[in-house]
Amino acid sequence: MATKKAAATRERLSSRTGSPGTGSRGAANQRADALRNRAKILAGAVTAIRKNPDASVADIAAEAGVGRQTLYGHFRTRPELIDAALLESLERAEDVLSEISLDGDARDAFQRLVASSWVFVDQSRAVLAAAQKELSPGRIRELHEKAEARMRGLLERGQAEGAFRSDLPVSWLLTTTHVVLNGAAEEVRTGKLDPDDAPWFIDAILLPAFTHDAHSEQGR
Amino acid sequence: MATKKAAATRERLSSRTGSPGTGSRGAANQRADALRNRAKILAGAVTAIRKNPDASVADIAAEAGVGRQTLYGHFRTRPELIDAALLESLERAEDVLSEISLDGDARDAFQRLVASSWVFVDQSRAVLAAAQKELSPGRIRELHEKAEARMRGLLERGQAEGAFRSDLPVSWLLTTTHVVLNGAAEEVRTGKLDPDDAPWFIDAILLPAFTHDAHSEQGR
DNA sequence: ACAAAATCAAACATGCAAGTCCGACTTATA
DNA sequence: TATAAGTCGGACTTGCATGTTTGATTTTGT
Structure with missing residues (x-):
């Protein structure tokens, strides 16, 4: 007692009761x-x-x-802390990413988005990994929704306009983007890649990969 | 007492005393x-x-x-177990991978190597992650040496022959290959990608990305 | 079939991380 | 400047994973 x-x-x-919904952290009287x-x-x-x-x-x-x-x-609890940390991290990224114009040429927009994204990917990947151990997969996806939807939408538009190849599903392009971004972040972290070079390296891989070549190799 | x-x-x-060198597990009288x-x-x-x-x-x-x-x-100890498990895993992969011919066209050889590699990548990645927490970085690199050297050598030859682009360092091509292989493995694990399609998907990304295009995009 | 080699279950010691509780102390704010 | 809000260090419980030890039991090789 x-x-x-x-x-x-x-x-x-x-001041955060109930369901782990989006925000609702109305900082009333702290x-x-x-x-x-x-x-x-x-x-x-x-x-x-x-x-x-x-x-x-x-x-x-x-x-x-x-x-x-x-x-x-x-x-x-620990999970609650991790959840909040990831949420914070992603929201800060969202602040920047949501300002980026996705209009115009899909390839240019993709470059803009990637250039701004990869830093946040680097910052979030560790806490994301930690979150995957303690949070439900549903919660994880919920937190990523906005960021992923933006990239997916852009890729879809690019495909529709013929800027990106259509012989591969968007999900695979998305995954590829994801892993290359992470790879670049890791290389930077271990000092094997200059942060300033990263966007260029990423584009150098992704753009040719996503662009339909007339003389494609897979014809064997 | x-x-x-x-x-x-x-x-x-x-029967394994001394330094954690390569093998030396002479199974004498078990x-x-x-x-x-x-x-x-x-x-x-x-x-x-x-x-x-x-x-x-x-x-x-x-x-x-x-x-x-x-x-x-x-x-x-646990680390000793992890070490042995990783060693085993990589040695079994080595058995298969060392048989693959790297001669002929670099692109073809690359495709052969990737097609056989990606399954092992999938099997080893979890163990590898576990190992990174308990084993020294040096030991990790030591265990990977052979597999990585083979791929690196092929990429270098491909660059020298003009089969692969030379405006990116081999280390970056290597990393890219690595992460795309891992990405494919993850997609298969979560059921989002058919294992039989994986090699094709991987090649579809990597070959265009590694091939020097005349009308390259990065000219802006 | 017999001795050595290897297995098993169970109990034990240790250590670390999570989470709780307490009492004293400091800081914001009306 | 009071009073409530917030912080701090420390002690404590609980749970879980590592690693050890013991003694009984089974399997293998000869």
């Missing part, structure tokens, strides 16, 4: 430093997990420069 | 069932880890249909 304090604090802080710490924790989670995919909650708290209890005050 | 039995048994079984179990454990490790990348030693033993103690009789 003396267990009210922590619970009450958490309730005040989190104190300024509480919000600041919440942000620090989220940022710390991303960088800590990038260093070590299996980072413990203690590691994350340390990385954020905050006590473990404080962290638990904001996020009840 | 009564700790000799298990240790003695292990010593007899493992009993038939011991060797059989060793094989079962190795196979079990691969499938168990494919199901769950964080499979515990108990999980692996169960998957292999063998007691946990028996497993520890063959492999002293």
Whole structure:
């Protein structure tokens, strides 16, 4: 019967009840430093997990420069923390990506989108991997929806206009884009690729691959 | 002072002392069932880890249909087990891959190599991921050496002969091949791609991407 | 069939990460 | 400047995975 304090604090802080829907984190009456710490924790989670995919909650708290209890005050469980971190990460990407014009030549639009995307892919891939261990696949897909839909839509339009080859399903083009982006991110992380060169390298692979060649090789 | 039995048994079984060099597993005088179990454990490790990348030693033993103690009789520690499993996995791949002719047209040879490689990539990727958490990077690279050198050599020859574009470093072509193979494996695993179609899909991406086009897009 | 080799089940010790609870301390805000 | 909100360090429980040990039991090779 003396267990009210922590619970009450958490309730005040989190203000996130019910279903894990999209946002609904109406920060009603949080104190300024509480919000600041919440942000620090989220940022710390991303960088800590990038260093070590299996980072413990203690590691994350340390990385954020905050006590473990404080962290638990904001996020009840580890999955909840990971979920929030991934959400944050993707939302920040969405802020930038949603501004990009997808009009005009599909190939040019694709280049623009890729150039802006690959950095976020790099930042999110670690926390994404962590999330895949603790979150439901449905939740994962839900969080990715917007970003994936944008790229898929562009690829479909490109196919319809003849800018991209149509002998391969969009899903495969999408997957290919995905893995090449990730590959470039990994190469940058291990120092084998200059970040500034990355967009060019990616385009150099993807554009020829996605463009229908008259003298295609697969005729054998 | 009564700790000799298990240790003695292990010593007899493992017969693998000293540096983690290449092989040196001279199976001198193992009993038939011991060797059989060793094989079962190795196979079990691969499938168990494919199901769950964080499979515990108990999980692996169960998957292999063998007691946990028996497993520890063959492999002293978890890392040692993972190492052996990865080694096994790569050696079996090597058996097949080393038979493939790399002569003739570089593009054809590349297609042959890819067609045979991608299955093994699928089988090894989970174990590889597990290994990266417990083994030293040097050891990992050491185990991959042969397979990677073969592919790299082929790509280099292809560049020299003009079959493959030379405006990108071989390392990037290698990485690209790697990630596309992995991507295809993942798509097959989730049922989104027919295993029989995989080689074609892979070639359809990689060959155009690696072939120098006269009307290249990156001129902007 | 007999001794050595290998297996098994069960119990044990250890360590680490998650999550909880407490009491004292600091900071924001009215 | 009070009071509520938030933070901090530390101690604690619980659960799970690693690795060890023991002794009984089965299998193999000869």
